Amino acid sequence: MTVIELKQDAPDRLVRTRRRGPVLRLEMNNPPANALSIAMMEALKAEFDAAAGDASVRVVILAAATPGKLFCAGHDLKELTAHRAEADRGRAFFERTMKLCAELMQTIVHLPKPVIAEVDGLATAAGCQLVASCDLAMCTDTSAFCTPGVNIGLFCSTPMVALSRNVHRKQAMEMLLTGETIDASTAKEFGLVNRIMPRQYLDQVVQKYAEVIASKSPLTVKIGKEAFYRQAEMSLADAYEYTASVMVENMLARDAEEGVGAFIAKRKPEWTGE
Template sequence: MNKNISSSLLLRQDMDGVVVLQLNRPQQFNALSDALLDALQRELAAISMDAQARCVVLSGAGKAFCAGHDLREMRGRPQFVYYQELFAKCGRVMQAIQALPIPVIARVHGVATAAGCQLVASCDLAIAAQSARFAVSGINVGLFCSTPAVALSRNVSSKRAFDMLVTGRFIDAATAADWGLVNEAVPDDKLDEAVTRKTAEILIKSPAAIRLGKAMFYKQKQMALADAYAYAGEVMANNMMEQDACEGIDAFMEKRPPRWKS
């Protein structure tokens, strides 16, 4: 089933299990305005209930992936309560990405700065054009990127993350790949091809196994080692009771492609 759903701030296209969400504020380099965060939250909630969705690709319109929060909008509302609500809202969106039961891939071009870099770090996978650049540059305007630091420090080492946070310096896509912020840095003209290849790799796997596995992956990271193994063992036992696991093992032994039930 193919369908297209558009709003002024966020574009959605569904095609054969892949949901493409495109941030659509190109003149503002896709800065995360209050309204855009609301649109993302709504769409992620809708996708979480969509049984046809198997994978999400998050991209940006125009010349950039995302330039972070909308600083002009923020300066226009100099109220502590507003800032509390804004950063809490942004945090909920980032957590909704990881709570989504299907993989989310960031397709990164241009710049991903501050909360835009946070967005990349919050996605399960990220593929970047070689010309893409990354920074948590709030420090340059007197604002330490505290909320982006949460996601960034869960992707790259503490010293590398802190260096980026206190200097505001940009790193290129090759460095981002080397540090673990993105999975791949590819030639600019191969970006869409690389994203399509990754979604194809996901679509041929068992939907039930991926849904179970993604939830397990993030939950076990917060646990002590013994607790993580106990929890993962329970999840794997449940996974073995799924029809897909039985079919997959039978197909492997019979040397044929699996026919997923879920």
């Protein structure tokens, strides 16, 4: 598929963007660690917000501009430490950082389009949180993941939110309490990633997944993603009551009428997003 460049890939651009049809690719470009500085988080959030309002975007891929070593090393510890000299010992800046991080992660979860993490390298601390916040995650067989805050006296409490919603509790606690790095196969076993592959196939496999999802009704995907995360926080009875109402409203949508009709008539559906 032809790559459509949306913006100039200037060397100092924190988030590079590319389009392949309905698939938007966001590449973190803050070497060497792709640290989640204030500027990086603001840039990412701006791109996700823009994607939310762009009907031509069906799926978003989040990757590193320079793959192979670090996907994302989490918060910029040097940036955080620099504010300890302030009168409040950095409290205001720490609060701003954590608030913005929470907003970014929730923006990904609430985005009405699926987000796929394409990981080639190490995803650590808030970088691991970023992976866990995405709807799908694909990685190379040399990738690794960790929440090592405990090693430096700073428990990964905010990464814990996303991590504990993706993997079993004891496995999440294992990562959080030991701070040790897990390899790609362990991450898949834990439920943190969907697929593992050699580096040379990562881009094309992720793009293929994105194109498959992008071929579905955008309205149906939006409804399904929102319902998935909402019902996950409910009791069993409330989840069934809520999703039953979602199904009814979904059935009344034009795309559902078209999709069911196309299935019965054995033809390809034509989605309108309504």
